[in-house]
Amino acid sequence: MLCISLSSYPNPYQQEVRSMSSKFRVIEFQLLQACNARCVYCAYDQDLPEFNQWLPLEIVEKTLAEERPEWVWFEGGEVTMSEKSKHYLLQAMEIANRFGVKNRINTNCRNIDPEWSRRLAEGGLQFACVSFDTLDPEKLEFLRGFPEGSGAENLARLKANALSLADQGITVDLEATVTRHNLHELEALYDYAESVATPGRNIIMGAQCLVATYDEVFDLYPGLDEMSEVFRRLTARARNGRIPVRICCSPLVRCKYPELYEPHPNVIWVECTCGFDYVHINATGEVLLCGFWDHTEAIGNLNESSLREIWETSGLRNRALTETPEICGECQHLEGPGRCHNTCFSIVHRKTGSFNTFAYDLTASSIAEAAGRRGI
Secondary structure (H helix, E strand, C coil): CCCCCCCCCCCCCCCCCCCCCCCCCCCEEEECCCCCCCCCCCCCCCCCCCCCCCHHHHHHHHHHHCCCCCCCEECCCCCCCCCCHHHHHHCCCCCCCCHCEEEEEEEEECCHHHHHHHHHCCCCCCEEECCCCCCCCHHHHHCCCCCCCCHHHHHHHHHHHHHHHHCCCCCEEEEECCEEEEEEEEHHHHHHHHHHHHCCCCCEEEEECCCCCCCCHHHHHCCHHHHHHHHHHHHHHHHCCCEEEECCCCCCCCCCCHHHHCCCCCCCCCCEEECCCCCEEECCCCCCCCCCCCCCCCCCECCCCCCHHHHHHHHHHHHHHHHHCCCCCCCCCCCCCCCCCCCCHHHHHHHHHHCCCCCCHHHHHHHHHHHHHHHC
């Protein structure tokens, strides 16, 4: 029996994809740029302004008043890194509550103790995506780079804080960002998530595949055949388990690995809705087609135009939705509820300037080149 029923599980992607001018299901706001960790794979490790920007709450309010999405996702940086940022988050969540929008946060959970878990729950938080990469203390320090405390102390703190959120009735996704360093831990991470998903705690396991916002990330990627074998075992475990596994941004496309996608309520593939009903807004007000999109390719800025105006007039967005690799032309999965964009189409645009290349091929070759540099 599942600990979380599909009817209660807050998955913004299991819905019919709408037209280009459709209502947003998800608007993701980066409330601040600063962070209390130094993750080796950080998507924001680029030529951004100094990490001191805070997104004005007036922009949050104006955008939510106009668009009324189903979900809003708040993130940083790290939205809970300080007392100031936690109070700022509560104010942002209150705005979402006023417009009937459901609240989610993306967090490393380092500074969410039981008292703040209670305050976030009372403030309307429904879903927390918690960075949970490993059960190995030394590996945690390597991947996340917390400046204080030993690996063992930080891992114990992470576990306790994540469970304190779940104990307040918030659905918690213990999400591993998949690298070659923790790939073979995914089954153990699922087992851990299942073991703490006791009655009254809505906990799932997540696997966020690395997205190549910048080329250095390929050095952290496992090989795709190796990844597919681990994911085959992981999804088999979930099919026989009590809780779902939620897999985001996978490079393992349906046409190459169809056996992974056999439908099951405990296996949730979050495929690409970039450009359809999901959008990311940086703390600088820049609008991106995705939080992992090349940060030099914003489609507009909310300090200058409304989100709707930016969204419906963006030439880049229109090209992303209409340009199709020849190999994908007749694929039933290119569009629709289980939408595949042949892995991350941001990679294709960054590397080729168009969207006409099969992204899987570029990803596979880039991973192989990185492995060659490492001598493996």
